[in-house]
Amino acid sequence: MQQDIIFIPLGGGQRVGASCYYLKVGDANIILDAGIGIDDGLEFGPDFQFLIRTPFIQSMTQINNIFISHAHMDHVGYLLKLMNQTSYAGVYMTEITKVLSEYQLYDRLFIGKSSDENTRLAARSLLERIATVSFMQTMDFGKYKVTFYPAGHIPGAMMMLFETGKKRILYTGDYSLNSTALTQGCMIPKDAKIDTVIICGLHAKHPDYTKKSDAIYKQAGYVLHTVKDNRRSLLCQIPQLSKGIEFIKKLNDWNNTGVPIYIDRSIMDMVVKMEKLSVPVLNKYNKVMGDEKPSVPHIYLTSDRNTKWAGHYKSIKVDFSLHEDFNEMKQFLKRINPRQAIVVHCGKENSVFDDTIEQEMMKDVDCRTQFTFADEEEIYRL
CATH class of the missing domain: 3.40.50 (Rossmann fold)
Incomplete structure (x- = not known):
């Protein structure tokens, strides 16, 4: 029997910053990433109050598992605050992501600086709850299995393939097809027949943007x-x-x-x-x-x-892009050819006359993908 699968962007929908997504598989409650964003100098986080108002959970203590794709602050900056609210949740990331995250969430705030000792110890205790995973490892949580794939982008970044029954859902986080100075490109699951890809599409509405790889x-x-x-x-x-x-x-x-x-x-x-x-x-x-x-x-x-x-x-x-451009995103989607693409982490369109990645992909006769540009505080059934 196929389980209900629900997806809700709590942050990082059609804007960049505070990437955080709720995924419900049967009665399992999952959080993908927990970032912060900056708007006019003010920090903002995901909207967990909206999640509490839905029929799916009544308390954050019902969150079962949290998966972090990589250690950029727009994907991990809210993690300690989230862990304070989800005392029973397992938290998973790669070893490199854990080291990078600890440096940003703990070392830079507490090492060599005056701070409240209880606050420091509480942060240290939360970080010790984090479990590390390896690329190509599969974990079985009963209601679903998840396998971790290299995402490229930065060292330690991972994509996650969720499998429940015959349904396969791939969450990319930020990814890169090609190698960078520090890491190889992503590893796309072979023969997985992806039903749904939840894809970070920073430039999904920017057809003229070409990353200056040099x-x-x-x-x-x-x-x-x-x-x-x-x-x-x-x-x-x-x-x-x-x-x-x-x-x-x-x-x-x-x-x-x-x-x-x-x-x-x-x-x-x-x-x-x-x-x-x-x-x-x-x-x-x-x-x-x-x-x-x-x-x-x-x-x-x-x-x-x-x-x-x-x-x-x-x-x-010194600045350069670590994100995929429009054509690289198109190549990625063509190689997976999912039945459904949920596009999140999107920058605003530059012009109403520009084609989105959906309009561009529809020109390909082999494309079978239906696109959804997912908004925050909207509920989607996958």
Whole structure:
């Protein structure tokens, strides 16, 4: 007998930020990701009050399992608050995602900083509840099974294939088809005959957006050239820790003349944790930035926007996309060819005249997919 499957975006529907989705399989209550978002400088989270008002659960303590796809804050930033409300839920992520998440949700808030000891201990206790999983591992929860696949995007990111009866549902999180500086591309389940894919489609409404795959290479080349040939130190501001680690890796790959690369503590601590998990990044030219500005021409990488050294350097902002563009999303969907695609994590359309991914895919005679651009606070039966 086929079980009812219900899907509700609690955040990260047709906007970016606070990605969080409720999936009900029979009487099993599942949460996919638990992120935060920023709007005009104000932090916002998923709307769990809407979930409580539905007929499906009466208390957050009824949540059975929480699965985190990867460690970007728009997918994991709300996790500790959610775990406070879901004391009986199992929480699952890969080991690398757990390390990255602990750094962002615990280390940066409590290590070396004054804080309430009870608050710190409570956060530590919650993090210890997290169970780690491996790629290609399958877990059987009775009502459903879930298998974890590499998603690419950043180290540790995973897609999840849920199977209940003959129904197969794939949740992508953020993913990448192609390799990046730190990780291989995603692994698409073979011969799985996906019924429904819940896909993060940041650029699903941007047909003219093409990711500049060479952006990281151009920026790394410019930085090394400025320091080596112009004998001028350069400060690189990084918007995300994971991008900072990717950029260090690319600089190190190309730095054959030994330009000193200084890294502030906020990034270096995370890099060291990654290295302990067999993700090689550093080389002998990397150093931690101390209290005094080095006298030799060098590169300084920081994620701190208010660095005290900003006025002593030529500064650039280093940024590049880790998300799939419109055509890559189209390739991904063509390879899976699901019966249904639930598109979430969408940026706003640039023009009402632009084709969405649905309109583009409908031009393919082999496409069998029906599309739903899922809104927050709406209930969908899969």
